Amino acid sequence: DAGVIQSPRHEVTEMGQEVTLRCKPISGHNSLFWYRQTMMRGLELLIYFNNNVPIDDSGMPEDRFSAKMPNASFSTLKIQPSEPRDSAVYFCASSSPPDKHGEAFFGQGTRLTVV
Amino acid sequence: GEDVEQSLFLSVREGDSSVINCTYTDSSSTYLYWYKQEPGAGLQLLTYIFSNMDMKQDQRLTVLLNKKDKHLSLRIADTQTGDSAIYFCAESNNAGNMLTFGGGTRLMVKP
Numbered sequence: 001d002a003g004v005i006q007s008p009r010h011e012v013t014e015m016g017q018e019v020t021l022r023c024k025p026i027s028g029h030n031s032l033f034w035y036r037q038t039m040m041r042g043l044e045l046l047i048y049f050n051n052n053v054p055i056d057d058s059g060m061p062e063d064r065f066s067a068k069m070p071n072a073s074f075s076t077l078k079i080q081p082s083e084p085r086d087s088a089v090y091f092c093a094s095s096s097p098p099d100k101h102g103e104a105f106f107g108q109g110t111r112l113t114v115v
Numbered sequence: 116g117e118d119v120e121q122s123l124f125l126s127v128r129e130g131d132s133s134v135i136n137c138t139y140t141d142s143s144s145t146y147l148y149w150y151k152q153e154p155g156a157g158l159q160l161l162t163y164i165f166s167n168m169d170m171k172q173d174q175r176l177t178v179l180l181n182k183k184d185k186h187l188s189l190r191i192a193d194t195q196t197g198d199s200a201i202y203f204c205a206e207s208n209n210a211g212n213m214l215t216f217g218g219g220t221r222l223m224v225k226p
Contacts, residue, residue, distance in 0.1 A: 004157075031213070042218035043158075043203065056213070091157055095214075103148070104205075104214055106157030 006092050006107035013114055018080040021110045024073055025094030034067055034077050035091040082114045119206055119217035126223045133191040135220045137204035140185060144206035147180060149189045152201040199224045
């Protein structure tokens, strides 16, 4: 398996533009997570899905952020409109069912810069 | 709520042992984990320990769990420059399908 695949790896956009980050989880994993990492706040969980259903989105900073998982092999995180303070590395991770000790596998991340 | 805390920074000399500490609050955690993040990369699982164990050894890595004090540590023996990275501890929730991460400890290994 190629692991968790995120695209793009880098994104530079102007303030006010819409940004869409994409993630393909590992086949067979039933949980998917979106994290944001910054120097100031460390690693923050934004939202997680179980069996394609959003379970906890309490970490989503505000209404400008939305996430979808239309099927088991694809998820998007959208920011509209983007702001400079959204600049961060966004990670997607997926994990297997709990009886397999729930290890989370991370993608390489998308480095977002909003200017 | 769940909270996982780590010190921010650790500096050691090559060949010495490194000990990275972590405290957590959720006593019902089933598994506890150590992840490593190298520059420009995602997090990778280093090792994990089941909550009914108090020690796990894997080559140069030793994990100690004190469940009473909710304290987890990672010892790296004979630390190498390639061990320089950010190390995150994490705990799982009751269902075992969601992880709460600490803020990460940046390990710097000096030659």
